[in-house]
Amino acid sequence: MRKIPKILVVDDDPDIVEILRYNLSLAGYEVKSASNGKECIKKAKLFLPQIILLDVMMPEMDGIEACSLLQKIPSLVNTRVIFLSARNEEYTQLSAFDAGADDYISKPVKPKILLKKITSIIKRINAVNKHEDIIKLDNIIIDRNKFLIIKNDVEIYLPKKEFELLFLLASQPGNVFTRDQIMNKVWGSEIIVGDRTIDVHIRKLREKIGDLCFKTIKGVGYKFIQ
Amino acid sequence: MRKIPKILVVDDDPDIVEILRYNLSLAGYEVKSASNGKECIKKAKLFLPQIILLDVMMPEMDGIEACSLLQKIPSLVNTRVIFLSARNEEYTQLSAFDAGADDYISKPVKPKILLKKITSIIKRINAVNKHEDIIKLDNIIIDRNKFLIIKNDVEIYLPKKEFELLFLLASQPGNVFTRDQIMNKVWGSEIIVGDRTIDVHIRKLREKIGDLCFKTIKGVGYKFIQ
DNA sequence: TCATTTATTAACAATTACTTAATCTTAATG
DNA sequence: CATTAAGATTAAGTAATTGTTAATAAATGA
Numbered sequence: 316m317r318k319i320p321k322i323l324v325v326d327d328d329p330d331i332v333e334i335l336r337y338n339l340s341l342a343g344y345e346v347k348s349a350s351n352g353k354e355c356i357k358k359a360k361l362f363l364p365q366i367i368l369l370d371v372m373m374p375e376m377d378g379i380e381a382c383s384l385l386q387k388i389p390s391l392v393n394t395r396v397i398f399l400s401a402r403n404e405e406y407t408q409l410s411a412f413d414a415g416a417d418d419y420i421s422k423p424v425k426p427k428i429l430l431k432k433i434t435s436i437i438k439r440i441n442a443v444n445k446h447e448d449i450i451k452l453d454n455i456i457i458d459r460n461k462f463l464i465i466k467n468d469v470e471i472y473l474p475k476k477e478f479e480l481l482f483l484l485a486s487q488p489g490n491v492f493t494r495d496q497i498m499n500k501v502w503g504s505e506i507i508v509g510d511r512t513i514d515v516h517i518r519k520l521r522e523k524i525g526d527l528c529f530k531t532i533k534g535v536g537y538k539f540i541q
Numbered sequence: 542m543r544k545i546p547k548i549l550v551v552d553d554d555p556d557i558v559e560i561l562r563y564n565l566s567l568a569g570y571e572v573k574s575a576s577n578g579k580e581c582i583k584k585a586k587l588f589l590p591q592i593i594l595l596d597v598m599m600p601e602m603d604g605i606e607a608c609s610l611l612q613k614i615p616s617l618v619n620t621r622v623i624f625l626s627a628r629n630e631e632y633t634q635l636s637a638f639d640a641g642a643d644d645y646i647s648k649p650v651k652p653k654i655l656l657k658k659i660t661s662i663i664k665r666i667n668a669v670n671k672h673e674d675i676i677k678l679d680n681i682i683i684d685r686n687k688f689l690i691i692k693n694d695v696e697i698y699l700p701k702k703e704f705e706l707l708f709l710l711a712s713q714p715g716n717v718f719t720r721d722q723i724m725n726k727v728w729g730s731e732i733i734v735g736d737r738t739i740d741v742h743i744r745k746l747r748e749k750i751g752d753l754c755f756k757t758i759k760g761v762g763y764k765f766i767q
Numbered sequence: 768t769c770a771t772t773t774a775t776t777a778a779c780a781a782t783t784a785c786t787t788a789a790t791c792t793t794a795a796t797g
Numbered sequence: 798c799a800t801t802a803a804g805a806t807t808a809a810g811t812a813a814t815t816g817t818t819a820a821t822a823a824a825t826g827a
Contacts, residue, residue: 392668405651412657417665418644419654425631428645431638439643442618474773490686509776514815516774532688533783533814534701700784738786740804747805759794759803 320437323362324348325355325378326370326399335368338426344433352376356384364394365440366433369416371400371407379407382414395436399424450485453541455524457485464524471523476501480516481524484539493536513537546663549588550574551581551604552596552625561594564652570659578602582610590620591666592659595642597626597633605633608640621662625650676711679767681750683711690750697749702727706742707750710765719762739763 322344324335332348339346347362349355351373359367367385371378382396395417400407408419417436420429450457456465462478464471473481479501484492492500497513517537521529530538548570550561558574565572573588575581577599585593593611597604608622621643626633634645643662646655674685682691688704690697699707705727710718718726723739743763747755756764 395665405654408654409657412654412661415661417661418658428631428634428638431635432644435638435641435643439621476774487686489689491688508774511777511815511817512775515776515817518816531815532698532701535688538687702785734785735787737788737804737806741786741806744805744807757804 319343319345320366320433321345321347321362321364322433323355323359323364323367325350325352325367325373325381327351327373328370331370331399334426335424335429338430339433342430342433352378352381352384355381356388359385359391359394360388363390366436367394367396368429369396369398371398371402371411379410379414382411382416386415393440395440397432397436399429450482452485452488455485455541457482466524473520473523477516477519477523480513481520481539484529484537488539488541491532491536491538495536497536545569545571546592546659547571547573547588547590548659549581549585549590549593551576551578551593551599551607553577553599554596557596557625560652561650561655564656565659568656568659578604578607578610581607582614585611585617585620586614589616592662593620593622594655595622595624597624597628597637605636605640608637608642612641619666621666623658623662625655676708678711678714681711681754681767683708692750699746699749703742703745703749706739707746707765710755710763714765714767717758717762717764723762 322339324332324339324346325348326332326335327350329350332350336346336348347358347364349358353376355367355369355376355378369378369382378398378400382398385391385394385396396415398408398411398416398419399422400411400419401422403421411419418432420432448459454467457463458465459478459482462472462475464473464478464481480497483497483500494513498504498508502508502512517529517531528539528541530540532538548565550558550565550572551574552558552561553576555576558576562572562574573584573590575584579602581593581595581602581604595604595608604624604626608624611617611620611622622641623644623646624634624637624642625646625648626637627648629647637645644658646658676683680693684691685704685708688698690699690704690707706723709723709726720736720739724730724734728734728738743755743757754765754767756766758764
């Protein structure tokens with residue numbers, strides 16, 4: 316179910332890249348590499364790794380600068396940057412953190428410890444994205460395991476699509492979901508259905524759950540309000 | 542608005558506790574301390590810190606054991622454990638990570654680097670679920686996720702174009718946006734509409750948000766003022 | 768299989784938003 | 798202080814989006 320974590324290794328020394336690649340691949344990660352900052356940025360955008368292992372001193376563009384640029388790429392907000400460097404001066408470390416580093420490890424790297432750190436980071440990332448299967452709000456409980464809604468102590472059963480739609484909207488009460496987002500999350504990106512399909516489902520929900528719970532934001536989408 | 546991050550310092554050496562407490566307090570964190578693993582568990586449950594700085598070797602209960610126990614406490618799932626230790630053997634570090642550590646720093650600790658690491662962790666914790674799409678000014682909040690304006694505690698819904706226009710202007714209060722800039726950002730470069738369209742939208746905003754908020758710079762454009 | 772429920776579509780109605788055009792006001796300039 | 802150019806205002810027309818209903822298709826379950 317869970318995707319294989321992706322790691323981008325960036326170092327101008329091919330030997331180090333190879334050692335890291337070997338160890339990380341063996342541990343079950345998907346690894347790609349780059350040999351300088353510029354290449355790092357380019358590959359990171361395409362590869363969207365969970366973790367980037369970044370050397371400091373490299374030709375073309377150093378690690379610190381690359382890290383700063385990485386922070387500005389929206390699709391990489393969840394990517395962690397770990398510096399691996401032989402440079403051990405305090406000011407280098409400090410500027411690495413200023414540039415957005417998540418960690419700074421001095422070379423020589425001990426593979427076992429690096430792997431443990433990576434495991435620990437991946438664990439944290441996954442823990443965050445683990446979605447709750449029960450939404451409890453003031454007067455409504457939405458239980459995805461039972462496909463059951465309890466509103467004011469009354470049980471309501473909904474058909475699948477209606478349930479998914481409600482579940483999505485209620486997952487962030489007050490926040491607008493665009494029609495595109497709804498389409499993608501409830502129907503999936505492959506399935507294409509007509510424009511009015513969402514409206515009709517919203518209408519059914521309004522009938523069953525209450526008109527006032529669903530606010531239309533014209534030109535944008537819908538939101539669930541308590 | 543955001544809560545002050547809480548840190549629990551755990552070490553049996555009162556001097557180290559004091560140094561850390563001093564530095565962390567100065568940096569604006571709320572600090573509590575414990576002097577062994579048992580006390581750590583007890584205080585962590587009550588204090589619910591974001592971060593625990595944990596020594597390895599302590600009387601009563603060592604850091605590794607404490608860390609293992611901390612992992613089992615549901616209210617502390619989001620608490621990060623950073624080991625600070627004079628013991629530098631690889632196997633100690635490995636067992637720390639196995640016990641659920643998020644990081645392992647060797648003593649002597651460099652306060653500046655520790656602070657940077659903590660900042661970086663806190664940033665990550667706060668970054669979750671946050672999409673920086675909210676503009677908060679003195680008496681107006683513009684929330685793009687909710688497509689909602691809150692002015693003096695009153696909710697105001699705006700149509701899409703008006704919302705986008707306000708959002709743009711308020712993104713840099715006091716700065717003038719030219720008609721061209723507004724056109725490009727709100728309408729897009731392909732769409733061509735007449736000159737008076739912006740005026741009309743500004744007028745609607747003046748009606749709804751307040752006349753004084755929008756200053757016309759003749760021959761240039763508009764700016765949002767607080 | 769058949770009955771029933773659920774999902775989707777199509778047609779049209781209703782609503783809301785956007786733009787324009789015509790007119791009025793204001794501010795700057797010589 | 799008259800002129801002019803830019804902006805403000807208003808109402809009305811146009812466009813776009815959403816709501817509703819009913820019919821049909823697809824899925825589900827006995």
